[in-house]
Amino acid sequence: MGTRDWSWILVTTLVALMLKEVLTSSCPTVCHCQPVDRVSRDKTRMFNDCSNRSLESLPEHYSHHALKLNISFNRFSKLAADFFGKGSHDLRSVFLNNNSITAIAESTFRVLPSLWMLDLSGNKLETLEKYTFKNNTSLWSLILRGNNIKLPANTIFLEAPFLVRLDLSYNNLETLDDNTFLSMNKLKSLRLHNNRLNSLSKSWFRGLKNLHHLFLEDNNLHYLNPDTFVYTESLIELSLSRNNLMISSGQPFLRIHTLERLYLNGCNLTFLPGMMFEMMTRLRYLFVSNNRLRTLDYGMLVYFEDLVYLNACDNLLSCDCDLKDTWQWCKYRNIKADVNCGVSGQILEMCAGSWNVVGDLVCNATTTTITPITTTSTTKTSTESPPLSSPEAVSSESSNVGLFAGIGIALLLVVLIALGIGYWHYSTRRSSHPRQDPHMTTRLVDMLPFHNEQDEY
Incomplete structure (x- = not known):
């Protein structure tokens, strides 16, 4: 090995040691810091992890070159106006979850102009000043899950016109206000699941014309007006699972022409009327598992022009002639269907593809008796006819x-x-x-x- 090679190794080693020293000197002693990306020759953005350190205030140099800051699982109780000191223009993600925060000053986050994601879940917040994030024009995601937020009446919840994702789940919410989300016209994802909502008003969702994903599972909802989501003109995913829903047979369930995914798992449904999905012609994924359905009438499915997946596992379906038309309808349209049904009173445990036993049955047109198709080792005689709706x-x-x-x-x-x-x-x-x-x-x-x-x- 020549002198030039040794020189190169020595220079590389010295540079690495110097870089390590710089990073170590800029990282608080109670934190673990690691580089995220390198901006320039002398600047590397960091992920500073100061979580679970029993901190009651921020350590010195907490934000030096920090792109992400994790200060979760500490002992912060109130975030005063000077909590972040002089702030940081680089800090984009802050994790403050699972502390004991009860109050936040209105100007606390103004010194973080690049803030993009804020996690305040698992705290003890009850109120937020509506202008708390007015100056955070880059704020994209706000997580308030697992607090005890009480929404104000007759006014907006937050002035956050650039917010795209909002999580208000697990907050014991019993009602919303007509003005709650009025200023959030760019919101695309809203999580309201695991609250105590027992009804919905269409005026609650005014201004959410760009909303794509709405999660309302695990509430106390019973009846929904077909026009509940008339203002959500772009809604493509709706979860209503584990609500004790009442379905009317004389009108469409919901009028949402843009919907592509619908979750109705565990809603105690006993039947799905033919007109239920009349206004959901773009639906691609339908989930109705863990209900008490005894039949799946293919007449309710003919409205779906783009359906690609059906999940009706763990219901009370029987593998009989009443299910044959639906089985044929799914087969001839190449729809993946996870459905299990009962044979001789016992439900087949395996869900995926188990209802294919229906395809091996021949139904008499005048009775509901079923005759198995005879098969041999070399040829298979099939008497199944094309679906009635074809x-x-x-x-x-x-x-x-x-x-x-x-x-x-x-x-x-x-x-x-x-x-x-x-x-x-x-x-x-x-x-x-x-x-x-x-x-x-x-x-x-x-x-x-x-x-x-x-x-x-």
Whole structure:
């Protein structure tokens, strides 16, 4: 190894040691700091982890070159206006979850102009000043899960016009206000699950025209007006699972033309009426597992033009003729369906694909009895017909019947023409050639068309 190689190794080692010294000197002693990305030759942005250190105030140099700051699981109780000191222009993500925070000053986060994500979950917050995040124009995600937030009446919740994701789950919310989300016109994801909401008003969602994802599972909802989400013009995912919902058979369930994913798991549903999904023609994923459904009428599914997945596991379905049309409908449209049903009163435990047993049954058109299809080791005889809702199948079957009828009529005409020609030849011969033996009876060979008398003997 030459002198030049040794020099290169020495320089690299010295640079690494110097970089380590710089990073170590800028990292608080109670924190663990690691580089995230390098901005320039002399600046590297860091992830400073100061979590679970029993801190009651921020350590010195907490934000030096920090891109992310984790100060969760400490003992912060109140965030005063000077909590972040002079602040930081680089800090984008702050984790303050699982402390004991009860109050936040209105100007606490103003010194963090680049704040993009803030996690305040698992604290003891009851109120927030509505202008707390007014100057945080980069704030994209706010997590308030697991507090005890009480929303103000007759006014907006927060002035956060640039917020995209908001999590208010597990806050014991019993009601919302018509103005709660009025200033959040860019919100795309709203989590309100695991609260105590027992009804919804369409005016609560005014201003949320860009909302894509709404999570309302595990509340106390019972009846929903079909126009509840009339203001959410862009909604594509809605979760209502584990609410004791009441479904009306005389009207559509919800009028949401843009919806693509609907979760109705564990809603104590006993039936799904035919008109239920009439206003959801773009639905692609439907989840109705863990209910008390006894039938899946394919008539309710014909509204779906783009359905690709159906989950109806763990209901009270029976593997009988009532399920056959739905099975065929899913099969001929290549829809992945996870459904299990009962045979002889026992529900098949395995859900994925277990209802394929329905496809191996032949149903009598006049009764509900089921006859198994006979199969052999080399050939399989299948008598299943195309689904009733398939116009292509009906047209194909009608065409086949017409073809066979035409062929039969043509063959009958050929036979009649041949018999007529034969009878004409026979009559002509009888009149031009008298019988040689008047006592002989007419023989069969004499009646054959084109008979040659030279071949009689």
